[in-house]
Amino acid sequence: MFKKILAISLLITSISSSHATEGNFSITKFRAERDIKKVLTLTQRQQAIVKISALSALELTEALQQVVATSLEKKFIGQQDVVLILTQLTSYYGFPRAEKSIDALASSIDKHLSFTLPPDTSKARYKKGVEEYTKLDNNGYQTIITAFKPMSVGLTDTTYQLFGDAFGIPGLTIKERQLATISALAALGTARPQLQYHLGTSIQVGLTKAEIMDMVIYMQFLAGMPAAYNAALAAKEVFAAKSENPYTD
Known part of the structure; x- marks a missing residue:
C-alpha cells in the first residue's frame, strides 16, 4: 500500500513539475516578445515580412x-505577398527550403497563384534580372560581373536569369523586398558578405536605420542572440562605411 501511495505521489510531483516547466517557458516567451514589441517601430505588415522571412530561412x-x-x-499581408516573399528568397536560401515552406502553408495559401513572368528566354530573363538588380545598386551588376564572371560565366548568367523571374513579379515594394532579404540573411547567420551588401542597398532604397535595427532586435526573438548581434555588427560596419560593397577588393 505504501509503495502504491509513493508511486502516485511521485507521478503527481512529476506532472506538476512538467506543468510548471511548461508554464515558466510560456511566461518567458511571452515576456521576451512583449519586451521586443514595445520598442519596435515596424508596422504590423513589416513585422509579418520579417517573421515569414526568418522562419522560412530557419525551416x-x-x-x-x-x-x-x-x-x-x-489582413497584415495577403496570400500573394507570402508567395512573392518565398519566391524572392529562393535567390538567397535555395528552392528546397522555399518549397518546404510553401508546402507547409498549403492550408493557408494557394501555391498555384498565377503571376506574370518575363518571357521564357534566357535573354529576356537575364535582362529583367539586371534591370531589377540595378534598382538596388546602380553599380551592383558591374561589380558582380567583374568579381565572378572570370571564374564562371554560367554562375552569373543563371544568377540574373533567376533574379529576372524572382524579382520581376510585381506586388511587393522594393523596400519590402529588401526587408525580407535582410531578415532571411540575418536568420541564416552564414551569409555575412551578402547581409552587409543588402544592408547597404536597403538604405539606398529607403529603409531607415531604425527599421533595420528593429529587424535586428526582432531577430533576437526569432533566431537567437548570436544571429541578432552578428547582424547588428554587420549593420554597424555598413552604417559607418555608408553601404560598403563586400564584393569589391
Whole structure:
C-alpha cells in the first residue's frame, strides 16, 4: 500500500513539475516578445515580412504556419505577398527550403497563384534580372560581373536569369523586398558578405536605420542572440562605411 501511495505521489510531483516547466517557458516567451514589441517601430505588415522571412530561412514550418495564418486573418499581408516573399528568397536560401515552406502553408495559401513572368528566354530573363538588380545598386551588376564572371560565366548568367523571374513579379515594394532579404540573411547567420551588401542597398532604397535595427532586435526573438548581434555588427560596419560593397577588393 505504501509503495502504491509513493508511486502516485511521485507521478503527481512529476506532472506538476512538467506543468510548471511548461508554464515558466510560456511566461518567458511571452515576456521576451512583449519586451521586443514595445520598442519596435515596424508596422504590423513589416513585422509579418520579417517573421515569414526568418522562419522560412530557419525551416521552422510550424511557427511559420501560425504566423502566416494570423497575418492573413488580420489582413497584415495577403496570400500573394507570402508567395512573392518565398519566391524572392529562393535567390538567397535555395528552392528546397522555399518549397518546404510553401508546402507547409498549403492550408493557408494557394501555391498555384498565377503571376506574370518575363518571357521564357534566357535573354529576356537575364535582362529583367539586371534591370531589377540595378534598382538596388546602380553599380551592383558591374561589380558582380567583374568579381565572378572570370571564374564562371554560367554562375552569373543563371544568377540574373533567376533574379529576372524572382524579382520581376510585381506586388511587393522594393523596400519590402529588401526587408525580407535582410531578415532571411540575418536568420541564416552564414551569409555575412551578402547581409552587409543588402544592408547597404536597403538604405539606398529607403529603409531607415531604425527599421533595420528593429529587424535586428526582432531577430533576437526569432533566431537567437548570436544571429541578432552578428547582424547588428554587420549593420554597424555598413552604417559607418555608408553601404560598403563586400564584393569589391
